[in-house]
Amino acid sequence: MDGKCILIGAGDLTVGELSVAAKDLVIAVDGGLGYCGVLEIEPDVILGDFDSLTEGERQALDGLREQIPERIITLPVEKDETDMLAAIKYGLAKAYRDFRIYGGTGGRVDHTLANIQCLLYLKKQDAVGYLIDGDGMMFVIQDEAIHLKAGLEGTLSLFCMGETAEGVTIEHMKYPLRDARMTNDFPIGISNEFIGEEAVISVRKGALVCIIRYAE
Numbered sequence: 001m002d003g004k005c006i007l008i009g010a011g012d013l014t015v016g017e018l019s020v021a022a023k024d025l026v027i028a029v030d031g032g033l034g035y036c037g038v039l040e041i042e043p044d045v046i047l048g049d050f051d052s053l054t055e056g057e058r059q060a061l062d063g064l065r066e067q068i069p070e071r072i073i074t075l076p077v078e079k080d081e082t083d084m085l086a087a088i089k090y091g092l093a094k095a096y097r098d099f100r101i102y103g104g105t106g107g108r109v110d111h112t113l114a115n116i117q118c119l120l121y122l123k124k125q126d127a128v129g130y131l132i133d134g135d136g137m138m139f140v141i142q143d144e145a146i147h148l149k150a151g152l153e154g155t156l157s158l159f160c161m162g163e164t165a166e167g168v169t170i171e172h173m174k175y176p177l178r179d180a181r182m183t184n185d186f187p188i189g190i191s192n193e194f195i196g197e198e199a200v201i202s203v204r205k206g207a208l209v210c211i212i213r214y215a216e
Contacts, residue, residue, distance in 0.1 A: 004098045005091035008032035008043070009084055009115070010052065012106025014134035015039075025096055030083045032103050033057060047073040047090060048083040082114050085121065092125055099129040106133075116209055120161055123207065136213040145169075145202035146210075148194075153215035156199070158182070158189030158208045167204025172197040182208070 003023025010031030018039050020026060028036050030048025034057050050061060065072055075086055084104065091099060099122055104115040115131055119140040122129035131138040136154065140161065148156075156173065160182040170177040174193035182188060189208070201210065 001095040001097065003096065004100050005088075005094070005096035007084065007087050007091070007099060007101045007104070008035050008039075008041075009101060009103035009111075010034075010107065011103045011111060011115075012133065013038070013103045014106075015102060015132070016134075018102065025091060025094060027087045027091065029087045029103075031057065033061065035103055043071070045071055045073060045087075045090065047075065047087050049075045049077045049079070051077050082111070082118075084111075084115055085118055088118055088122060088129070092122075092127060097127040099127060101129060101131045102133070104131045105138075119209065120207055136211065138209060138211045140207055140209050141201065141203055142207040143203065143205055145200060148199040148201065148212075150198040151196060152194040152199070152212070153196075154194060155213045156192045156194065156201070157211040157213075158192075158201070159187065159211070160184045160189075161207035161209055165203050165206030165208055167202070168206075168208065169200070169202045171200040173199050179204075182206070 003021060006020060006024055006026045007029055009029045013035045018041060020041060026041060026043045028043035028046045030050060031052050033046055036043050075083060088099060101115060105112045116138060119129045123140045123142050163184060165182040168177060168180045168182050170192060174195055
């Protein structure tokens with residue numbers, strides 16, 4: 001699938017607008033439905049257990065159930081997967097491989113951590129996911145190298161997603177690293193700085209979450 005799967009969650013929304021193409025699939029995840037109105041976006045699917053909606057959002061959802069019942073997927077409150085993971089699985093089943101998550105950070109810390117784990121889930125499904133806010137983004141790399149375009153300003157932090165990550169290399173940034181071993185109990189990769197060059201981040205074995213914060 002050439003388009004993107006755009007997921008709008010109920011965390012902190014710090015972007016003012018979203019660009020949606022015809023091939024994109026937009027999923028409002030539970031309370032993220034309220035943000036769709038703010039962004040003036042009509043979701044293709046509304047999915048969640050809807051246990052945290054405000055009274056106004058609940059009334060709006062009831063109205064949508066009458067108008068477009070085929071676009072609403074109601075999940076049980078008691079389940080093993082989060083609403084966001086269920087939305088990701090829906091997008092994967094529709095053959096999407098590029099996922100952009102908005103409103104997936106802030107709010108409850110446990111939800112933010114769960115969404116970071118969802119990025120690793122996507123990587124294991126041969127897909128890619130980005131947690132995006134107005135200040136930057138998060139994504140996961142695993143057993144690979146990535147190139148970040150020249151001209152970026154801000155910081156990059158790397159955190160080990162498993163017990164260890166081997167062969168971690170950082171090139172063309174303020175603090176280079178060569179063939180290092182990272183662990184999940186020592187934050188050696190925090191707050192590196194872009195220097196205007198094309199940065200290269202690689203990990204030979206293991207998974208890292210990359211957090212980019214743009215300069216203000």
